[in-house]
Amino acid sequence: MQFTIEVNNRKINAEKGETIQSALNRNGILIPTLCRMRDFTPTGACRMCVVEVEGRDRLVTACSQPVEEWMKIKTHSPRVIKARKTIVELLLSNHPDDCLYCDRNLNCELQKLSEELNITERRIKGRKVKMRLDQSSPAIVRELSKCILCGRCVRVCEELVTATTLDFLNRGRRTHIGTAMDRDFNFSSCINCGQCVLVCPTGALHEKHNISEVLEYLSKNDVTRVIQYAPAVPYALAESLGVRYSKEFDRVLNSVLRKMGFDLVFNSGFATDIYIDELARSLLERRDAGTVAPVYLSACPAWVKYAEQHMPGLLGDITPLKSAQQIAGSLIKTHIAEKRNIRPEKLFSVSVTPCIAMKFEARRDGMTRKGVSDIDAVLTVMELSRLVRLFGIDITNVGEEAADVPMDMRSSSALLADVSGGYTEAVCRSLNHIIGGKELDRSVFRKVRSGSGFREVTLSVQGREFSFAVVDGLTSLSRLNALLSSGRKFDMVEVMVCPGGCVNGGGLSFSSTREMIRNRSKFIYQTEEAEAVAIASKSPALLSFYEKTEGFDSKGSEYRSLILTHYNRRDVLL
Numbered sequence: 001m002q003f004t005i006e007v008n009n010r011k012i013n014a015e016k017g018e019t020i021q022s023a024l025n026r027n028g029i030l031i032p033t034l035c036r037m038r039d040f041t042p043t044g045a046c047r048m049c050v051v052e053v054e055g056r057d058r059l060v061t062a063c064s065q066p067v068e069e070w071m072k073i074k075t076h077s078p079r080v081i082k083a084r085k086t087i088v089e090l091l092l093s094n095h096p097d098d099c100l101y102c103d104r105n106l107n108c109e110l111q112k113l114s115e116e117l118n119i120t121e122r123r124i125k126g127r128k129v130k131m132r133l134d135q136s137s138p139a140i141v142r143e144l145s146k147c148i149l150c151g152r153c154v155r156v157c158e159e160l161v162t163a164t165t166l167d168f169l170n171r172g173r174r175t176h177i178g179t180a181m182d183r184d185f186n187f188s189s190c191i192n193c194g195q196c197v198l199v200c201p202t203g204a205l206h207e208k209h210n211i212s213e214v215l216e217y218l219s220k221n222d223v224t225r226v227i228q229y230a231p232a233v234p235y236a237l238a239e240s241l242g243v244r245y246s247k248e249f250d251r252v253l254n255s256v257l258r259k260m261g262f263d264l265v266f267n268s269g270f271a272t273d274i275y276i277d278e279l280a281r282s283l284l285e286r287r288d289a290g291t292v293a294p295v296y297l298s299a300c301p302a303w304v305k306y307a308e309q310h311m312p313g314l315l316g317d318i319t320p321l322k323s324a325q326q327i328a329g330s331l332i333k334t335h336i337a338e339k340r341n342i343r344p345e346k347l348f349s350v351s352v353t354p355c356i357a358m359k360f361e362a363r364r365d366g367m368t369r370k371g372v373s374d375i376d377a378v379l380t381v382m383e384l385s386r387l388v389r390l391f392g393i394d395i396t397n398v399g400e401e402a403a404d405v406p407m408d409m410r411s412s413s414a415l416l417a418d419v420s421g422g423y424t425e426a427v428c429r430s431l432n433h434i435i436g437g438k439e440l441d442r443s444v445f446r447k448v449r450s451g452s453g454f455r456e457v458t459l460s461v462q463g464r465e466f467s468f469a470v471v472d473g474l475t476s477l478s479r480l481n482a483l484l485s486s487g488r489k490f491d492m493v494e495v496m497v498c499p500g501g502c503v504n505g506g507g508l509s510f511s512s513t514r515e516m517i518r519n520r521s522k523f524i525y526q527t528e529e530a531e532a533v534a535i536a537s538k539s540p541a542l543l544s545f546y547e548k549t550e551g552f553d554s555k556g557s558e559y560r561s562l563i564l565t566h567y568n569r570r571d572v573l574l
């Protein structure tokens with residue numbers, strides 16, 4: 001039901017049941033918020049969104065208060081502005097004064113509010129409390145003294161990620177955000193997804209940077225500097241630098257990375273093709289062996305850690321295939337190093353990815369050989385974007401170059417791997433190709449491309465049926481488990497922790513809106529459709545690699561030792 005309310009002496013339309021904030025926003029009036037997150041029930045914790053309602057003594061929070069027909073609202077009266085200003089001034093009163101050195105400098109919601117509310121001096125002086133700087137996690141840094149207790153991270157971790165790692169601890173002035181028993185992150189149940197980093201309005205939570213060590217190695221002459229980048233990185237980098245993406249951008253990125261000083265540049269999509277091809281073949285083997293349980297993907301390192309902590313009984317059904325990053329990393333430090341006559345310890349190997357959890361994955365047990373790590377440093381897209389600016393590279397004017405062989409090309413299936421449901425589609429294509437089915441029409445996959453958090457598709461090839469499930473965000477695991485308990489059979493289950501897939505990864509832009517995430521997926525599908533090689537198992541780079549490299553065909557034992565890993569039950573504080 002629609003009705004009219006009065007806002008700032010003008011009439012606007014409102015809908016029964018919506019909040020004051022929603023009615024205002026629809027009518028082009030913006031009010032500041034801090035604790036509010038779209039799609040989450042409002043808590044009214046920060047009171048930044050207060051407005052004046054005629055007849056009410058106290059200011060009301062627009063994000064949580066439903067609109068009512070009789071309301072006359074003032075959104076920017078002197079009283080309202082003073083209240084908002086005081087809230088920000090109080091937050092700033094004990095906030096560290098190190099904006100210039102903060103991870104979120106120029107991208108901080110508190111800084112922005114302070115500027116918008118015209119706060120130009122420190123009116124309220126509070127005692128600066130030195131709180132813990134937790135650098136124990138390989139992926140995320142916590143700076144508790146920058147926390148403004150908005151609670152966004154707690155809610156995202158509990159309601160969206162379901163890891164329930166963070167909570168409010170203590171009371172009154174001693175209240176802070178912490179993990180179980182207030183221990184450091186590395187002891188906690190955190191799965192390193194980085195979704196809390198994306199919603200934190202200040203620099204209280206941020207990714208662990210590897211920029212300094214990369215810079216150090218870029219200036220060394222006695223090492224070979226190698227870099228690989230995930231298929232979605234060129235697009236995400238263009239987005240973060242505000243540059244228009246074109247299909248040549250992969251080649252532009254190769255040129256940019258060489259200008260920074262990298263000696264060898266690889267497209268990790270080559271390894272994604274290995275992953276897809278191997279997985280498709282293993283599905284056939286499992287079917288022939290009469291295995292009933294589905295195989296679970298291992299491509300999302302946050303999911304693998306979640307399973308190790310919460311579902312250890314499932315570990316035998318997670319494919320032992322390493323992720324594409326780690327497959328490429330082990331090939332670089334063995335086969336490629338040997339071919340180029342470089343000692344593995346003299347090779348510095350960097351990976352660029354949209355995912356923060358890959359920083360953790362590179363440090364996992366089983367990702368080293370004789371004490372040498374397969375990957376030495378993992379950069380997120382945001383870190384790469386900083387490096388491009390640091391090196392003063394004009395990305396619009398660098399020319400185009402090919403990546404280095406053998407990892408110079410990928411199929412379009414590898415690009416799909418960065419969206420939720422993409423691995424499923426890619427494995428179906430390879431499976432269909434291996435069995436000898438007719439070319440698949442992309443419309444078969446309409447249902448796995450979008451929809452709810454749980455999606456499924458059945459593929460019929462040569463009289464054989466294969467069923468696939470897509471779990472897009474861990475909240476949909478319960479739906480999968482309910483179906484499995486009712487006797488439903490799946491051959492493969494794809495699980496991605498970040499809703500939407502890696503296009504919503506923790507290593508991407510902080511201010512990603514739902515629309516930006518949707519656009520990234522849309523763009524990936526459009527780009528993919530225009531590319532020539534759609535099936536991972538038919539990638540010319542992969543076929544040539546298998547053909548030219550003795551012992552490295554898909555059955556060679558040397559090769560298998562490089563691409564497989566293991567998982568262990570993980571005891572953490574829950």
Ligand code: SF4
Nearest residue numbers: 157190191193194196
């Ligand atoms: S990284 Fe993910 S799991 Fe860890 S605290 Fe943040 S939201 Fe929770």
Ligand code: SF4
Nearest residue numbers: 147148150151153200
């Ligand atoms: S860590 Fe960030 S998101 Fe979490 S409560 Fe503090 S300021 Fe808010």
Ligand code: FES
Nearest residue numbers: 044046047049063
């Ligand atoms: S945004 Fe409304 S109370 Fe925080």
